Amino acid sequence: MAEQKARHVIPKKHLYHAAFNWETWVQCCYNYERMMGMACGHTFVPVIDDLYKDDSDGAAKRKEVMEREMEFFNVHIEFGSCILGMAIALEEQKSLGEPIPGEFITSLKTSLMGPLAGIGDTIWQGTLSPIALGIILGMAKAGNFLGPIIYLLIIGVVLFGLGYLSYTKGYYMGREGIGKIIGSGLLNKVT
Numbered sequence: 001m002a003e004q005k006a007r008h009v010i011p012k013k014h015l016y017h018a019a020f021n022w023e024t025w026v027q028c029c030y031n032y033e034r035m036m037g038m039a040c041g042h043t044f045v046p047v048i049d050d051l052y053k054d055d056s057d058g059a060a061k062r063k064e065v066m067e068r069e070m071e072f073f074n075v076h077i078e079f080g081s082c083i084l085g086m087a088i089a090l091e092e093q094k095s096l097g098e099p100i101p102g103e104f105i106t107s108l109k110t111s112l113m114g115p116l117a118g119i120g121d122t123i124w125q126g127t128l129s130p131i132a133l134g135i136i137l138g139m140a141k142a143g144n145f146l147g148p149i150i151y152l153l154i155i156g157v158v159l160f161g162l163g164y165l166s167y168t169k170g171y172y173m174g175r176e177g178i179g180k181i182i183g184s185g186l187l188n189k190v191t
Helices: 012-025 037-048 058-069 081-095 102-141 146-184 186-190
Strands: none
Touching: 012 037, 012 081, 012 146, 037 058, 037 081, 058 081, 058 102, 081 102, 081 146, 102 146
16 A cells, blocks of 8 residues: 655644744743643644634634643653644644544643653753753853853754754654654664
């Protein structure tokens, strides 16, 4: 059976905007009830109008999507952005008539957020960031004012780059990506 190329109704411009929303504003509405759930909903704002726009019951279906996406969610921002990419891809395919239950999308987010949070926090906050800070603090202590600026640039480029790469990989891999990630043993290697 030949693989069928997935149809897309969301313009790339809206996908970029959604990734930017996630990466930039994710911590703005952080709360104890939903953690990053509001940020997930905010991530869908640029793409929600593209889903079900020609459907007579589109408004109700878009509302259902937003309610589902604003449920409890907590993950490492950059490593977990692939989950948001997958969720957008799944919601898009669901809007195109694929038989994808809403519970599947919620379960996907729930099952991946823990492992990706653990991996992301360990690699980034426990290893890479302290090493970069150690190098840059030495420069700052020696009186080099470029040290903190270099650190901010490195962090900005690495975090935005990693987050965007993760998000787009999640989106373009869609639901097939879940099987590829698990089947490849990548999570075990990284862990």
